[in-house]
Amino acid sequence: MERGSDEAELLEKTKLIIWDEAPMTHKHAFQALDKSCKDVLKSNSLFGGKVFVFGGDFRQILPVIKKGSRQQIVNVSLCSSYIWHHCRVLKLTRNLRLTIGQPSANIKETKKFYKWLLDIGEGKIGGPNEGTAKIEIPDDFLVEQCDDPIIKLIQFVYPDILNSSQDPTYFQQRGLLAPTNDVVHEINDCLLELFPGDLVEYLSSDSVAKSDYIDGNVDPTLYSTEILNGLKIFGLPNHKIMLKVSVLVMLLRNIDKKRDYATELGFRLFLWVRM
Structure with missing residues (x-):
């Protein structure tokens, strides 16, 4: 410069x-x-x-x-x-997203929860440690003992989901966080089972395009069907996806961005599956 x-x-x-x-x-x-x-x-x-x-x-x-x-x-x-x-350190002391427009009882519970999270982040829970500590999770943060904890969690986060799923505001204040993609797929499968209707299976292409061949030849052992179908790439759906009519899905990325102005702006679009 x-x-x-x-x-x-x-x-x-x-x-x-x-x-x-x-x-x-x-x-x-x-x-x-x-x-x-x-x-x-x-x-x-x-x-x-x-x-x-x-x-x-x-x-x-x-x-x-x-x-x-x-x-x-x-x-x-x-x-x-x-x-x-x-530098002068300035700290935010009020969580506007979680407190604005909420009843006082909910605000109290919310403050209790995010204070507990902050205390974990600052190492105030679990006693002195060198990066590893045992943390006791309060009982009201745990899923009660049951045969299927995932279904129990879904019922808690999405009560009466069958009757409320077509309300556009129903999903705006609800969400489940998962540590791995495998857990995400497991939760999605459980949710799909709750909705009436027949599952429809969609498979991706499991072969290599000829344009990727070298001199017209390709070693089939390098691109076996099992390997291609097992790939899980960030930002792309898996080889097999299961859908039902009128089940809500989220479009995270559109490969053809030039034809989708909303995706270029980074918007997440909610679409209804119609088959």
Whole structure:
């Protein structure tokens, strides 16, 4: 960035710069920008005298260091940079998303829950530890003993789902988090079983296009049907999907983005399956 360029002129006019997800960024990125701002703005003040707001949460993912130890990861984070000594820490104290428009009884229970989560993140539960601790989960956060805990959880999160599934607002405040994709598929299969109707099976193509062949020949052992059907790729559906008429599905990605303006904007579209 040279003084007199469009970027430099824009930087000179800027009053406030917001850097989101700052804890995930290597400290050298901040320090490089600090030196660039000083050179462009001809000032020895931090960032050339410009005001920066670093947003983020240190409880989330820190900078990724390949095979790095805890000390190495902390050493490259923002809090280990000389810039950190000039930062003023501001904390959010009110969860607007979970409290606005909610009854006082629900707000009390919600605060109790997210305080418990924050205490876990800050290491206040489980006693002193070196990264491993046993945490006692309160009874009201657990699924009671039953024959099928997944069905019990579905009934708790989605009560009367058969009669309410066609209400567009029904799913807006409800959701299930799962640790792995296998658990997601298991929950989806349980939900499908609850809806009336016949399951329809859809299979993806399980062969290699001829355009991918080398000199017209391909080793069939490299692209066996079992391997192709077992691939689980992020952002793409599995080889086999099961659907029912009028069961709600979520479209996460459209491969043909040029023909779908809404997907280009990053919107998640809800579609009804009609067969």
